[in-house]
């Protein structure tokens with residue numbers, strides 16, 4: 504139990520500081536926030552949706568969902584609950600979530616631990632060690648998705664992993680042959696320290712050796728020349744799915760994704776994204792069939808024990824937030 508709780512504006516600030524740490528494709532940060540007293544609105548920033556890789560804004564909604572989860576987790580650790588209304592206004596499709604800050608409530612050690620993971624989490628595209636994840640940690644990842652209404656399928660059977668790897672290679676090939684995809688990737692690959700968005704080349708991993716099972720998205724500035732390195736021989740890959748594929752389901756899946764990532768961070772487990780097969784409709788459909796035909800795959804993640812990866816930058820809270828005056832209810 505804490506004895507002093509932060510003021511409301513400090514609490515809101517805490518939530519927003521956490522929100523902007525969410526992951527997003529190419530670190531595009533497709534969010535905006537509007538604050539009215541103790542209410543935080545999370546909005547989709549259409550100008551930041553990736554035209555080529557995410558034309559329908561599915562990944563942008565996942566990212567905003569992750570920002571929502573970060574706010575919830577950070578505020579719980581500050582002794583506050585949040586009442587969350589997803590897609591509250593049918594006439595404003597970009598308004599993805601409205602959070603009302605409530606509380607106070609006692610703080611549990613688990614809340615504090617999960618909140619600490621928000622700043623520590625990062626995408627780690629580097630090779631992992633050969634150490635396997637213990638059953639307890641695997642179960643915690645699956646439970647984390649479940650808690651947010653998602654389903655995390657660990658591809659434990661070599662046949663499934665091989666099938667996923669084949670889809671990944673196919674999708675990666677299609678994307679690398681597409682000039683529009685390459686141009687978009689180049690626009691979001693940045694020289695370290697020059698921008699508050701985009702992926703700095705230092706956050707990219709080395710090229711996998713020829714014959715490696717998995718292929719990773721490559722963020723590189725200048726001519727391809729980074730050394731090849733062996734990746735883990737038996738990667739742990741998991742697919743996070745939702746029951747439907749509506750905008751609402753995508754925001755919820757984003758919360759599940761982020762709870763999985765924070766749970767992994769908390770357990771000392773690194774993660775990186777392998778989104779290529781869910782970004783191409785044909786490979787996404789094939790992956791869906793592989794999972795039994797019902798759930799919609801939203802994110803593919805690779806887990807393992809790695810060495811520290813660099814943090815990426817974010818636009819300041821002030822840049823992405825609009826403070827509104829309290830609305831007067833008639």
Ligand SMILES: Cc1cc2nc3c(=O)[nH]c(=O)nc-3n(C[C@H](O)[C@H](O)[C@H](O)COP(=O)(O)O)c2cc1C
Nearest residue numbers: 526527528529530562565625626720776777778815
């Ligand atoms: C929906 C989604 C899809 C992503 N897909 C990929 C991917 O395919 N390859 C990759 O290397 N990173 C991918 N990322 C990770 C982002 O590039 C990363 O979150 C961003 O650069 C910010 O870095 P951070 O995660 O270390 O904070 C994805 C992130 C999200 C939220």
